[in-house]
Amino acid sequence: MPHPDDEFPGQSGGPFRQEHSAALPGFSPYPSSEKEPLPMMSPHPVPTDLGGLLRVAASAGLAHRVGECRHPVAVTGRSLLVERGTGRIVDRLHADTTHGRVVELRCRSRRASVCSACSALYKLDAYHLIAAGLHGGKDTPAQVADRPRLFVTVTAPSFGPVHLGPDRHGQPRPCHPRTRRTPVRRSCGRWHPVADPAIGTPLDSAGYDYPGQVLFNAHVGPLWAQFTTETRRGLAAAAGLPRGVATRQVRVVFAKVAEFQARGVVHLHAIVRLDGADGPSSAPAGWANVDLLDHAIRAAIRRVEVTTPACHRVTARRLRWGRQVDVRPISRAGDLSETVVAQYVAKYATKAAETVGVDLGPDLLPRLRRPRHEPHDGGAVSPVCGDRPATWRQPAAPERARPSAG
Secondary structure, eight states, X not given: OOOTTOSSOOOOOTTSOOOOTTOOTTOOXXXXXXXXXXXXXXXXXXXXXXXXXXXXXXXXXXXXXXXXXXXXXXXXXXXXXXXXXXXXXXXXXXXXXXXXXXXXXXXXOSOTTTOHXXXXXXXXXXHHHHHHHHHOBTTBOGGGGGSOEEEEEEOXXXXXXXXXXXOTTSOOOOSSOOOTTSOGGGOOOOOOOTTOTTXXXXXXXXXXXHHXXXXXXXXXXXXXXXXXXXXXXXHHHHTTOOHHHHHTTOEEEEEEEEEEOTTSOEEEEEEEEEEXXXXXXXXXXXXXXXXXXXXXXXXXXXXXXXXXXXXXXXXXXXXXXXXXXXXXXXXXXXXXXXXXXXXXXXHHHHXXXXXXXXXXXXXXXXXXXXXXXXXXXXXXXXXXXXXXXXXXXXXXXXXXXXXXXX
């Protein structure tokens, strides 16, 4: 199902992914005079996966519609597109057979300011992936739509008052109007428009807890890990079962995305679903319902706590989630339908990268001497392109010539 708000509907993913629009099934990069190597096929005949072939074609068409990558990465090497499960070679590509002996791959940046086409592809991929987890598809059974599912938002605590913009409905509001009990340095009274750069900045910069905010952003990962563990424990406790017994009857699965507030602090949106012990193909035990899951989540949010290490400038801190918590069931239709939730998560899968992104070109990567450095997605060169086993390397002086369309 395409993203409802995009002009370029299509499907991506499936048993294999397609990256090059010219490399569709049936296309061969080998000249007619050269003998093509035998494909790695199963010794037994395997029925053609028509659905998989359609997804390859749809993905290639989608990549063409969103436009060309703004910063393609020129590489040399070879690539095989292999159908998962059968070993059948669907496509092969070798740079020696292309114009200029290089292949230009998409930069795969999630940031629209870096590459709007790749960002749109990532957003649609995220939408289809989340939507499949809510109503089925892409090897996920449709029965997941009948499982207990909640949409959870956890926020950060307050580190000091900040300037306020319009409310969530876009209506203007006064920013911390002064009262008898409000100190002058903690009041404003202005009506900030949407694009006002003052929104999110501290009212009292001298009294704002900057170290606490930095530490919270740095420890969101451990907070989330503890939250998932406590949710599973709380669900078992609410059912009156030992955790080992509950684990054999129900599985709690999560999908989350981060959003940066105007004040520069992270809060998380998450989808929580209950499955059977064998995953999406099995139903959870009858006692595992939405109400019990809601209770376990709220209790876990209150219990989670992470202690930061102390140093000579900052003392140890105990970090917790903020008081603003939202837990709502996901429905088939309505204000919080499966489509709305999938669209919301996909939106912030790219928006969060835009907020904190740093430009890092491929030419700078060899200069970084940090061991096991993971480059930012804006300039990443990965040895694996989706499900495409590949051996790529950047040429010493890549020519920016594009492969001919013919």
